[in-house]
Amino acid sequence: MSFTKLERHVKELEDYCAESGHRVLSMYLNTEPDRNRPQSWKIKFKSGMKRLREYAEAEGGEEQVQMFDNLRPSVERAVEEMRGDLKKGLLLFACSSGQFTVVETVQVPTPDAFYWEDRPHMQELQEMLKSYPPAGLVQAGSEGVSVISTSLGEIVDEWHYEWDLQQDRWRQKKGLGHAGILASSANHRDQYDKKLDVNRQRWLKDFVPVLESHNRKQKWEEIILTGETDVTNDLDEMLNTKSRQRIIPKNFNGMPSAQLLQEVQSNLR
Incomplete structure (x- = not known):
């Protein structure tokens, strides 16, 4: 609850x-x-x-x-x-x-x-x-972004997104946990790698409204960014919220959501 x-x-x-x-x-x-x-x-x-x-x-x-x-x-x-x-x-x-x-x-x-x-x-x-306020955990990488809403140290809800190369927009992954994103997008690795450097800034700017919408609805007091260094740094600069923002300089890509939360909590102590 x-x-x-x-x-x-x-x-x-x-x-x-x-x-x-x-x-x-x-x-x-x-x-x-x-x-x-x-x-x-x-x-x-x-x-x-x-x-x-x-x-x-x-x-x-x-x-x-x-x-x-x-x-x-x-x-x-x-x-x-x-x-x-x-x-x-x-x-x-x-x-x-x-x-x-x-x-x-x-x-x-x-x-x-x-x-x-x-x-x-x-x-x-x-x-x-x-000590454990409502917070949004954002695991961000070139394969996709996972957003995990937490309160009192527990997961309240979660959403997982990947960039749809065909439609050139962010797409929410249905029925996939955080650990499944990397595997589901592995077939498109070559396409991602080729377009990442050119398009990352635009992709992330398109994702910012999604994340800010979650922030407003969930009433997070802080947003914690983990993942690939370049991506988390860019997201941190682009976000415009009243919530406290901080970066944990570790990449937990492919880690199950519950384990990711435990890792984040241990790094914040």
């Missing part, structure tokens, strides 16, 4: 709870696999829920304890249902009515934090977003 969708769902939960006078349980749980303690997240979850009940009792007495006790089974079921899909972190926001729960796994480092308040606690999520 993209951050925009997650934020919208949490806002809907906040509005619902505010109208009904209920409390909100906010949970951030580090579920990154630990070879030495593979079930450690379960211990932290049980401990966090116990502390929340004590807090509810101290803050609101029997009424809030009853709210918490009524909510707890549905929270435990939601966590149990996600057990087979856990990544690095688990986020959960639940209204004490038990009628509205937002739960999502994330692939970025997540702190352990539990809150019982009158609205969703978003500070940790905002901090995570600062």
Whole structure:
């Protein structure tokens, strides 16, 4: 789920709870696999829920304890249902009515934090977003260009393009992952090589509106360019956006999209 969708769902939960006078349980749980303690997240979850009940009792007495006790089974079921899909972190926001729960796994480092308040606690999520903002990864080369939209360290969507020599325009590749572009265009290598030096500037200028359109729609905070040095440098100069632009001087051509994202993240640390 993209951050925009997650934020919208949490806002809907906040509005619902505010109208009904209920409390909100906010949970951030580090579920990154630990070879030495593979079930450690379960211990932290049980401990966090116990502390929340004590807090509810101290803050609101029997009424809030009853709210918490009524909510707890549905929270435990939601966590149990996600057990087979856990990544690095688990986020959960639940209204004490038990009628509205937002739960999502994330692939970025997540702190352990539990809150019982009158609205969703978003500070940790905002901090995570600062570290892993919505971004466009652009792997650019003479064979084609792959555009990968990411948020909170995960792929939200992706598009793959190659230059159509017959029609003299960019064409989106349907049903092909990033790794397939090089193979699909290998038969035209000689034609590309002959025309590349002469036409690269024009080809890239024609692609800039495509990339800028993705940037506006996806609301990227940054655009990260990888690929062939001459191509990425030219694209960087041609782009006119408010998003932060940066180049990673490595070529990941032919690499599967998920692996490309991992490589980019490791190079940005």
